[in-house]
Amino acid sequence: DAKTTQPPSMDCAEGRAANLPCNHSTISGNEYVYWYRQIHSQGPQYIIHGLKNNETNEMASLIITEDRKSSTLILPHATLRDTAVYYCIGFNSGGSNYKLTFGKGTLLTVNP
Amino acid sequence: DTGVSQDPRHKITKRGQNVTFRCDPISEHNRLYWYRQTLGQGPEFLTYFQNEAQLEKSRLLSDRFSAERPKGSFSTLEIQRTEQGDSAMYLCASSLAEKLFFGSGTQLSVL
Numbered sequence: 640d641a642k643t644t645q646p647p648s649m650d651c652a653e654g655r656a657a658n659l660p661c662n663h664s665t666i667s668g669n670e671y672v673y674w675y676r677q678i679h680s681q682g683p684q685y686i687i688h689g690l691k692n693n694e695t696n697e698m699a700s701l702i703i704t705e706d707r708k709s710s711t712l713i714l715p716h717a718t719l720r721d722t723a724v725y726y727c728i729g730f731n732s733g734g735s736n737y738k739l740t741f742g743k744g745t746l747l748t749v750n751p
Numbered sequence: 752d753t754g755v756s757q758d759p760r761h762k763i764t765k766r767g768q769n770v771t772f773r774c775d776p777i778s779e780h781n782r783l784y785w786y787r788q789t790l791g792q793g794p795e796f797l798t799y800f801q802n803e804a805q806l807e808k809s810r811l812l813s814d815r816f817s818a819e820r821p822k823g824s825f826s827t828l829e830i831q832r833t834e835q836g837d838s839a840m841y842l843c844a845s846s847l848a849e850k851l852f853f854g855s856g857t858q859l860s861v862l
Binding site: 671675682683684688726730739740742744 | 755782784786791792793794795796799807842844846848849850851852853854855856
């Protein structure tokens with residue numbers, strides 16, 4: 640699985656968009672980009688994933704660059720409840736073992 | 752969908768004691784994972800089951816650790832002769848495919 644690099648922390652004002660970057664320059668062609676988040680004292684929660692097209696769901700949008708070396712997770716209107724550690728994970732889902740390798744992630748703090 | 756359930760939420764034990772944690776996955780999920788997380792780090796993979804078969808174990812899973820998933824339903828993780836370095840959050844996850852669903856974890860403190 641690809642190594643990913645994320646900033647250790649970011650701040651965002653409540654109601655504004657939170658843009659969380661992730662570098663994955665070694666990602667291979669069949670590896671997806673997955674985002675999970677972990678709110679304090681809870682287990683990680685799936686947010687979104689994509690291969691090369693931009694993706695949107697009810698939680699967030701994922702923008703992947705054309706060369707697939709980086710991506711941005713966008714929370715369009717951040718709330719205080721979005722304060723969490725966000726993990727970007729490069730993952731090859733071609734096999735049957737869906738083991739995720741987590742890094743340290745980005746601690747997003749949403750301020751009132 | 753009641754989610755992944757883990758019991759207990761917190762466990763305090765003395766060094767040298769044995770502890771056992773339980774995980775109840777989402778009912779139709781055939782894959783089950785155990786992870787360990789220490790403060791300030793992301794979760795680290797420990798082991799993986801497909802149905803009742805344990806298919807992969809991390810080298811982090813020393814011989815003091817054993818995991819089972821009888822009948823392919825709930826799973827238990829046992830740590831024998833606990834050490835202070837075992838203090839961590841133990842997370843269980845289940846899946847049908849690529850999206851993992853995590854429980855809230857068991858926080859273990861070894862005194």
